[in-house]
Amino acid sequence: MPLSVEQIIEMKEEGIKVELRGWIHRKFAVGGKIFVWLRDHSGYIQCVVDKSAVEQNVYEAFDKAKRESSIIIRGYTKLDQRAPGGVEVRVTDGKVIHNSEDFPIKGGESVEFLLDNRHLWLRATKMQAIMKIKHSLLKALRDYYIADGWFEVTPPILTSTAAEGGATLFKVDYFGEPAYLSQSAQFYLEVLCYSLGKVWSITPSFRAEKSRTRRHLSEYTHFEVEAAWMEMEELMKVAEQSLEYVVGVVVDERRKELEILGRDVSKLERVKAPFPRITYREAIERLSRKGFNVKWGDDLGADEEAALTTDFDSPFFVYYFPKSLKPFYMKIEPSDPSVVRGFDMLAPEGYGEIIGGSQREDDYETLHSRIVEEGYDPADYYWYLDLRKYGSVPHSGFGLGVERVLMWIAGLDHIRDATPFPRFRERIKP
């Protein structure tokens, strides 16, 4: 049975007969030997094809084989300090399954070239590491919410109206009717939490803004939760506890991958709930002390956000935003009607917003008038408003940008690497 590269390296034993399947990561020919670095999903290992140890046609096939050719190798393990990883495979037999054409990526390519060749670049060690970390992150999120009694649900991606007016939507043709790609499952989750109590979903969300920043994608993975009978305070606890858990799992399962990416794991190990929380008012005060010219009611821009993150070495909350800065569905704070029960969670090290959430307005009249105030047609929101007519309850939810969280955990300098096929700045290929 074929073994993975990782299994063989971890055995650290000599003389084990092995069969390996993979791709030629690197190749060096010196004298009568060909050093083939065979790569599979788990890593790469040096395989030595010695002219005097294999059939002539095998040697010739490997001599001709180019980088990224797919190969099968049989041989036995040998501990050798000269091999990367300390173990190599002395080849007794092998086959080139497909001799690759000249592989375009050789090192030193520009961002643009690598993006055009994303389908090939995804084989890189760095990309493998990122995708494995993302896998663990998604698994940990699911595990946490399942264990905590939440139900996974499947909201639609094709929708008739916007959740918020601000974001630009991708328009599609739905049997001759205009429809839009979802930019949030929130309204549907609000509906579903009236049935299932606590729900969550993982869906793609779409934003048609032509954003030119390293933190925006046109299509991203949206993890959203919504819970009936839950007020903002309690939801903030859920958010921080689940994030603490997720970071812990990733550090546990993906230490090797984080090191491949050069991530300082000790910074992640310090992430413990509860996270610091400051109100919007306090944020403004902090920024004023830092010399920013901001006053109550101003939106927090990228520079302001980055300045705040330097005050903390774990994620932290900003909450109680001015009503004017936030969408109509956020619940107005009864003790201070100038603010809403909304919060953002910002990641440290300058990464910024990773979660946005709020308690939802549950009073029919208030919600109705805010929809009108914002210039929307209440008829478009009839089913959303109905929730406030048939057994309304306090409820809250948040949205988490999976690629944003991954970017922070993995220490990436651009969100495009947090997803295999990034859709951003009008890029649609591959």
Add this chain to the structure above:
RNA sequence: GCCGGGGUAGCUCAGCGGGUAGAGCGCCGGGCUGUUAACCCGGUGGUCGGAGGUUCGAGCCCUCCCCCCGGCGCCA
């Protein structure tokens, strides 16, 4: 949408007082008894992003357009 930078060989770039293009890497051939982004020798390589214009002559100057990168805004 706004501001800034850029598109020259397969890749990364140099060339600019206008005189029809260079380097490194790659690739191809040869050499090397253990390579680690191998090394040594030889060879290959271009509608200078596109379309107009100025000029005896444009990669270089002018106009329009397209694409890419960085930042702002928008947000997760």
